[in-house]
Amino acid sequence: MKRRDFSLAAISAATVTGLPLAAQAQGPGAKKPVEGTDYLSLDKRVPTDVGAGKIELIEFFWYSCPHCNSFEPQFAAWVKAAPKDVVVVRVPVRFRDDFEAQQRAYYVFESLNMVDAMHGKLFHAIHTERQQLNTAPALAAWANKNGLPEKKFLDTFNSFGVATKARRATQLQEAFKVQGVPALGVAGRFYTDGSLTQTMDRALQVAEYLIGEVRRGR
DSSP states (O other): OBGGGOOTTTOOOOOOOOSSOGGGGGSTTOOOOOBTTTBEEOSSOOOOOOOTTOEEEEEEEOTTOHHHHHHHHHHHHHHHTOOTTEEEEEEEOOSSGGGHHHHHHHHHHHHTTOHHHHHHHHHHHHHTSOOOOOSHHHHHHHHHHTTSOHHHHHHHHTSHHHHHHHHHHHHHHHHTTOOBSSEEEETTTEEEEHHHHSSHHHHHHHHHHHHHHHHTTO
16 A cells, blocks of 8 residues: 555555566566666665675565555465575554554564464454454453463563664664555665555565575675
8 A cells, every 4th residue: 555545444455466476577588677667776775684695675564554464475475485595574664653553563573472473363353353453452452362461462562672663663664765565675775565566476576586686796
């Protein structure tokens, strides 16, 4: 969804369709991604937190975004098979103040090593079960029903560590000039999203191409 389209009161279901997974982009006849059309090069490089020989791939997302929900199964499968030199970082965006609760919720899961257990469940609760989970109390009550005690959730939610991570996430969002989600950032240098590529399948293909370019020393 584009940044200007975000409205908790006006979200409708959406399905991302397109090409098969990114391996097809490398096959014969595949269209080479074009800078300025399929992806953008950042004017100023964004520092990454990965070690030498590693390439950072950021997914920018928002739990209440239907496009992010549609993309999540595909992206999760890609992450499991990601090359060893690729470090995947999920970054929840905050386009408005009312995004902050869900932004912090992700970092609660991360801080408690519960991303695998809770990340997909929260998407499911919002988009399949149609639960309204955009405040700290609502998220804490939901977490409690899913194996994370409410007090522990709230204590972590309000912690300095989570506040710092949320603030950093918003800084990254602004540094990459994210205008819609889901979106992908590569190596602190490149940006792509479904608005540029028309589908998130293609955006992931473009990200793989850019990862290859970084490996080759571009």
